[in-house]
Amino acid sequence: MNTLSAAPPADDSLGAFIPGPRVTRAPLGSGRLSGRSFAVKDLFDVAGAVTSYGHPDWARTHPQAVATAPVVTALLQAGAALVGKTKTVELAFGLTGENVWHGTPRNPAAPDRFPGGSSAGSAAAVGGGAADFALGSDTAGSVRIPASYCGIYGIRPSFGAISLAGARGLAPSLDTAGWFARTASLLSGVGEVLLPGGPAELGGPLLRVDDAWVNAQPDVAEALRPALERLEQLRGRAIGVRLVPEGIDSLYDHMRMVQAEEIWATLGAWIEATAPKFGPGVAERFAAARAVDPSDSGRGRAFRRAFQARIRPLLEGGAILVMPTSPCAAPLLNSSLAEQDSVRQATIGVTAIAGACGLPEVTLPAGQVRGAPVGLSLLAGPGRDRALLAFACDAASVLGLPV
């Protein structure tokens, strides 16, 4: 095993990597990912390094990791080389990618905008070419949103498909390990290494998630509609579906209670004991998590169960949901906290579809709005990750995107 690199870090003009000596590891074998470089969000452990979880107080109050997260070991064993650990929003709780302690990574595709988060550094590293692919985590959009904002591919796998051993938790019934790549084939190739087997193909129809198309800002929907139409040429006319008859805001309202209850159950004791300072907006979100009334989270859990029972059977025949990954392009760096919060609320209602039901979701860099990237999402039933990645490769080809 090699140790922490004492060499000067390679170029990091985007500020994607955590400050300090670069954490690197040579491949542990050769295979599907030989010759590829990757970066890892700094909430996965690498033996010998302290995992910061995006906050200096977390780093200060936790010992260095004695073991490497199995998901990282698996990538090294498949031939990839680790080139560094990347910045995350503090305790992974935020979607803009801002981190006042480590500095906010720059968005390589839209320098005047946020990179998206919480896996901000992983998205920036891949988008900017500092790594071929990168691991992130996704609880409520933390891979999908930065992938959409930075104009690259990203996947949130089926819930439970990838081990979270050696990874810090946020909301355990929603947490997943996902990844980013600049090409559909590499996104899929990483899946060949990490994902369990499953159906090889998605034989079902396209389902257009009208809740999300209507929720999207008009210019975002307009930018992505041509991509939807080309997918229809590939797979036949899409069937419009309304997944949340109560309105997408209702999904947001219920799922944020479920998430907040879990976040406080996971991190409350450490926050109470340590009283860490948080950057703009983060403290308020943790305070809200602390204040959740169990009757509200109970209603949220019941809503979620009913939603799962309605949505999962829809996808059993191999249907594919299609929708804008995010209702908005990345917020401008000089936007107000209130503007950021309204984007966040509109976004989480959409990202909660996969979260609530444990669905795999791939985002493709399919559109642009005033020079800023916006992603198109494809979702499938739980366990159909490999088939979804295969379809994403076909879709990329039809859409003229990097395969």
Place this chain on the structure above:
Amino acid sequence: MNTLSAAPPADDSLGAFIPGPRVTRAPLGSGRLSGRSFAVKDLFDVAGAVTSYGHPDWARTHPQAVATAPVVTALLQAGAALVGKTKTVELAFGLTGENVWHGTPRNPAAPDRFPGGSSAGSAAAVGGGAADFALGSDTAGSVRIPASYCGIYGIRPSFGAISLAGARGLAPSLDTAGWFARTASLLSGVGEVLLPGGPAELGGPLLRVDDAWVNAQPDVAEALRPALERLEQLRGRAIGVRLVPEGIDSLYDHMRMVQAEEIWATLGAWIEATAPKFGPGVAERFAAARAVDPSDSGRGRAFRRAFQARIRPLLEGGAILVMPTSPCAAPLLNSSLAEQDSVRQATIGVTAIAGACGLPEVTLPAGQVRGAPVGLSLLAGPGRDRALLAFACDAASVLGLPV
């Protein structure tokens, strides 16, 4: 919210509950579980109490919980009353149920034998009548084995079906929250509260898992065969299947590497920093976890992916696997560590079937060997938990077991 009870604890002649003031909570609502009492394995948080995780050093180095695990809140909201927190094997890593710090709970069905673990206190509390049902956790058998040993019902749900927020982790890709009950209908009733929706019925055939029937001690297989035959009268002749052509020991060999790697990634840093003393056998198991070679765990992960790809499609049509829950009845209290270890190895090969594939498994108290209970297991495809519980109720009725 009520506080820690200062009243003298109710009868605990079996030693099921953790020492000290009993942690009780009144219901938070009324519903499916009104009038029922329950206990909770002391690795789930209850706000205001320190979670011991079965070890005094864990309790000493962790603050009291500031939030209650959502799964516990859900049970309180459904009308159940919490009557105490129960003993677990140290850090949930062991199958006999022994705990040298808190005392080993007695097996209410076979007082000269171990209760099984790691959810030993929850099984003893339910078996002995101190609670109507109880939460446990199951990584490699920690609900199924004590249920089998104590002659009660137990369920390990589909991986990911129940939130583990506010619960201590052991091997995150295998950890699940399960429960115990004395009747099939209450086992199922708890599932109505906790489980997401899913198919209502299992329409497929019985599949007799010959690997496990052959692996079982002859008297255990003989004691359970009449139950299998009565299930065949209910559902038609079983089809014999060999799930692990390489031999069940091979599944054990690979899965213990996967589990050990995750255990060290989860608990290694705390163990290194705290250097806790462990009871007989536990220290050796953690030392083995620490020493796992990544090439061995890598082979284990690859074996697991191939096994999942082979087994899951078998269960897509609603087939039901049937097998002895454990190859042995509970070991005698005066058995040697070597004897206990050989039982453990034979057992984990069988319990790893559900673990490796994320399958739900219900154990029914269907047989006895020289006065000691042995369980019969029914398993289904991932997400079919409710249908499996419904079938378990039918099976209990046919077998003349408590419905």
